[in-house]
Amino acid sequence: MQGAIWRAIGAAIVIVAGAIAQPAAPATVTQAVFGKMPDGATIHIYTLHGSGNLHLQARIMDYAGIVMSLEAPDRAGKMADVVLGFDTLPEYLANPTQYFGAIIGRYANRIANARFTLDGVEYKVPRNNGEASLHGGDNGFFKRVFKSRVLPDGGLELTYLSKDGEEGYPGNLTATVTYHLTDANELKIDYAATTDKDTVVNLTNHSYFNLKGAGSGEILDHDLMLNADRYTPVDKNLIPTGQLPGVAGTPFDFRSLTPIGSRIEQNNEQLKIAGGYDHNWVLNKSGNALTLAARVEGPVSGRLMEVYTTEPGIQFYTGNFLDGTVKGKGGKVYARRSAFCLETQHFPDSPNHPAFPSTVLKPGQRYQSETVYRFALAPPPGRKQ
Ligand code: BGC
Numbered sequence: 001m002q003g004a005i006w007r008a009i010g011a012a013i014v015i016v017a018g019a020i021a022q023p024a025a026p027a028t029v030t031q032a033v034f035g036k037m038p039d040g041a042t043i044h045i046y047t048l049h050g051s052g053n054l055h056l057q058a059r060i061m062d063y064a065g066i067v068m069s070l071e072a073p074d075r076a077g078k079m080a081d082v083v084l085g086f087d088t089l090p091e092y093l094a095n096p097t098q099y100f101g102a103i104i105g106r107y108a109n110r111i112a113n114a115r116f117t118l119d120g121v122e123y124k125v126p127r128n129n130g131e132a133s134l135h136g137g138d139n140g141f142f143k144r145v146f147k148s149r150v151l152p153d154g155g156l157e158l159t160y161l162s163k164d165g166e167e168g169y170p171g172n173l174t175a176t177v178t179y180h181l182t183d184a185n186e187l188k189i190d191y192a193a194t195t196d197k198d199t200v201v202n203l204t205n206h207s208y209f210n211l212k213g214a215g216s217g218e219i220l221d222h223d224l225m226l227n228a229d230r231y232t233p234v235d236k237n238l239i240p241t242g243q244l245p246g247v248a249g250t251p252f253d254f255r256s257l258t259p260i261g262s263r264i265e266q267n268n269e270q271l272k273i274a275g276g277y278d279h280n281w282v283l284n285k286s287g288n289a290l291t292l293a294a295r296v297e298g299p300v301s302g303r304l305m306e307v308y309t310t311e312p313g314i315q316f317y318t319g320n321f322l323d324g325t326v327k328g329k330g331g332k333v334y335a336r337r338s339a340f341c342l343e344t345q346h347f348p349d350s351p352n353h354p355a356f357p358s359t360v361l362k363p364g365q366r367y368q369s370e371t372v373y374r375f376a377l378a379p380p381p382g383r384k385q
Pocket of ligand 1 (some may be wrong): 097099109279317341343
């Protein structure tokens, strides 16, 4: 299948890297032309071949750092592409506001009333979601072309300079996002950023997952664990109220593996506001160590995904705004709740909530964040611990 795609795309450059560090199966990256932007810029697609025993494979673009596909095996060894997306660049350009697989910046999720105050100065950012600014504005990182570099260890480094004032945000912000498929069956994403003026930053990746395979129906049958005792409830505009209530006794309690759909239709005000889950959970952690945030098990297939992050929060979104009008890869229809997102992040609207962990970045400081999506196979039913 992959070979066919490559033949269709055309000549590919193969770069073999990491032969010394990973003697068993060197991580490899292949590069090919994916398409052209309206201004003529060439967009590349990179295929990362994982060196772990699950043989993960990811295709990632230098347009918005989009994870276009991520293939992982089921218990029988059958590979499936577990992320939503499109087959061609024009489709990505025509459907930007699903944010399929894209890097989100400068600010993931919402900023209330599309403004914030920093050092006594009020900054206005694009109002693109009711009264709020969502995912960095109309022309956030999800629409930007990154500079790309294949790393000697088989990783892919993407860099973008967001100029002072872009989408209303202060400071020249240089952001670097690095993707690796590790020998531990992980897609590892490292984010870094520096600025020359005080600013705010909150980067994430907006992949939509379905562990049965993209376009294989609802995800309500997946089991989810979120390592969080508290969450950030929202007002009717999906802006955090500022409270951090406990999840115990609510449909937001995912502290042990629970089917995503088991409580999603409950008569709960928060679920009604969002049309399902579209909330930030406060991860159980102190400091910014890399810790387990989430575990998801797909039904039947045995595909299991864990999310680890250095971030304090995670947005769990059940694709409530997918409505079946978008056709994705292979012409498959992406219906409501046919995918879930687990977006690691600082809390939404933090610039307007001094009590939330700060998203301020100052000159001389380095923003650093790491998220790992680790794949494994769940024990067969009946053999669960
Ligand atoms: C937000 C949703 C939004 C979705 C993309 C998520 O990160 O929380 O409210 O609809 O992104 O459209």
